[in-house]
Amino acid sequence: MQSSYDVIIVGGGVIGCSIAYHLAKMKKKVVVLEKDRIGSKASSAAAGMLGVQAELEEDGPMFRLGRASRDLYPALAEELRFLTGVDIALIRSGAMKPAYTKEDMEKYERIARWQKAIGETAEVLDGKAARRVEPALSEKAIGTLYFPEEGQVSPPSLVWAFSQGAARYGTEIREFTSVTDMVCKNGRFDHVETDSGAVYGDSVVVAAGAWSKRFFNKKYGADIYPVKGEVLSATTAAPLLKTTIFADGYYVTPKKGGILYIGATMAPHDYSRTVSIDGLHFLFEKAKRFVPSVTKASIKHIWAGQRPMTNDGLPFLGMDPECDGLYYATGHYRNGILLGPITGLAMAELITGRHGDEALLKPFSLDRLARIKEVKS
Numbered sequence: 001m002q003s004s005y006d007v008i009i010v011g012g013g014v015i016g017c018s019i020a021y022h023l024a025k026m027k028k029k030v031v032v033l034e035k036d037r038i039g040s041k042a043s044s045a046a047a048g049m050l051g052v053q054a055e056l057e058e059d060g061p062m063f064r065l066g067r068a069s070r071d072l073y074p075a076l077a078e079e080l081r082f083l084t085g086v087d088i089a090l091i092r093s094g095a096m097k098p099a100y101t102k103e104d105m106e107k108y109e110r111i112a113r114w115q116k117a118i119g120e121t122a123e124v125l126d127g128k129a130a131r132r133v134e135p136a137l138s139e140k141a142i143g144t145l146y147f148p149e150e151g152q153v154s155p156p157s158l159v160w161a162f163s164q165g166a167a168r169y170g171t172e173i174r175e176f177t178s179v180t181d182m183v184c185k186n187g188r189f190d191h192v193e194t195d196s197g198a199v200y201g202d203s204v205v206v207a208a209g210a211w212s213k214r215f216f217n218k219k220y221g222a223d224i225y226p227v228k229g230e231v232l233s234a235t236t237a238a239p240l241l242k243t244t245i246f247a248d249g250y251y252v253t254p255k256k257g258g259i260l261y262i263g264a265t266m267a268p269h270d271y272s273r274t275v276s277i278d279g280l281h282f283l284f285e286k287a288k289r290f291v292p293s294v295t296k297a298s299i300k301h302i303w304a305g306q307r308p309m310t311n312d313g314l315p316f317l318g319m320d321p322e323c324d325g326l327y328y329a330t331g332h333y334r335n336g337i338l339l340g341p342i343t344g345l346a347m348a349e350l351i352t353g354r355h356g357d358e359a360l361l362k363p364f365s366l367d368r369l370a371r372i373k374e375v376k377s
């Protein structure tokens with residue numbers, strides 16, 4: 001007899017594993033189908049910044065989702081450590097955005113104003129005060145926008161903890177199982193086809209990151225495409241930084257053991273995982289502008305990964321309008337580590353019909369696909 005699941009998850013990155021973890025905690029019978037190894041794609045390539053304030057420069061649905069997710073982290077870190085023994089390395093080491101011009105300073109004043117108005121801690125510092133916090137910051141920085149409470153985690157540990165936690169609650173994890181088709185019958189999800197046979201379930205969640213596009217109904221015109229990012233890590237004899245330095249999407253961020261991550265390039269529609277000399281050169285130039293003494297660091301590793309990007313830059317979180325039981329949780333672009341916890345919790349609530357914060361998910365529902373299509377045609 002065919003075994004059947006309450007929920008099938010396609011993709012074992014941070015998003016798939018977080019949804020599996022939260023569903024399994026709610027006593028659902030879950031299977032994760034992962035074509036490679038758990039966490040082997042974007043979720044392990046990430047730097048792990050929980051950059052609500054530094055990354056998201058406007059108030060809106062993404063900022064609110066990010067904030068809700070960030071706020072879940074402290075309790076979640078404890079819960080996962082207790083359940084699995086895995087330390088996700090959550091630290092609140094702060095982040096700063098260096099300003100090089102008067103215009104930068106004005107922009108940062110504006111950001112600090114609206115963030116403070118909604119209860120966030122955001123300080124605009126002049127150059128001297130900024131270098132008191134972070135002595136290695138470039139002398140060319142005339143000031144900074146400083147977020148003392150921004151945090152970070154270790155992405156590979158986070159994915160591993162979610163998958164191990166889900167397994168503890170009974171989730172089956174099937175690695176090296178590629179989903180090849182999604183079958184709906186009479187407006188309802190029926191089963192998925194894989195390279196090792198059909199898998200049946202009441203519901204399915206597409207959480208296949210930058211590879212999700214093939215599972216969208218083509219008539220919606222929804223797009224998910226990769227934006228490749230190259231990163232390098234480096235070590236210094238003594239720790240160089242305490243806080244993350246971040247501007248225009250580029251960063252130098254300190255990790256455990258005196259290691260720095262320097263990232264990341266952005267190349268749309270590129271599925272390759274190689275790291276180019278051009279890419280490294282570009283990152284060195286960015287890093288030097290933030291922290292000139294970074295040139296003394298020794299290179300440790302280089303790697304690349306694919307961020308899942310959508311037509312309008314927002315993730316798709318919700319059910320297919322024409323196939324009951326077929327859900328999407330994908331397109332988290334630069335913020336999947338930040339958004340992993342809230343995505344897992346909110347999707348599990350949606351699938352099990354629990355009343356969560358529905359307004360939080362609404363802007364990311366698939367209803368907007370029709371609007372995207374209208375704009376395109």
Ligand SMILES: Cc1cc2nc3c(=O)[nH]c(=O)nc-3n(C[C@H](O)[C@H](O)[C@H](O)COP(=O)(O)OP(=O)(O)OC[C@H]3O[C@@H](n4cnc5c(N)ncnc54)[C@H](O)[C@@H]3O)c2cc1C
Binds near residue numbers: 042050228332
């Ligand atoms: C260089 C870089 C730096 C980043 N830094 C940060 C950061 O500091 N903070 C932050 O919040 N975010 C960051 N991100 C973004 C974050 O990594 C992503 O948004 C997040 O990992 C996406 O998670 P995911 O589970 O959707 O995708 P993935 O981790 O890519 O997982 C999708 C999984 O689906 C599997 N899959 C695909 N197709 C199939 C199939 N047909 N059948 C079965 N399985 C399949 C894949 O093998 C993969 O394991 C960064 C990303 C990159 C690339």
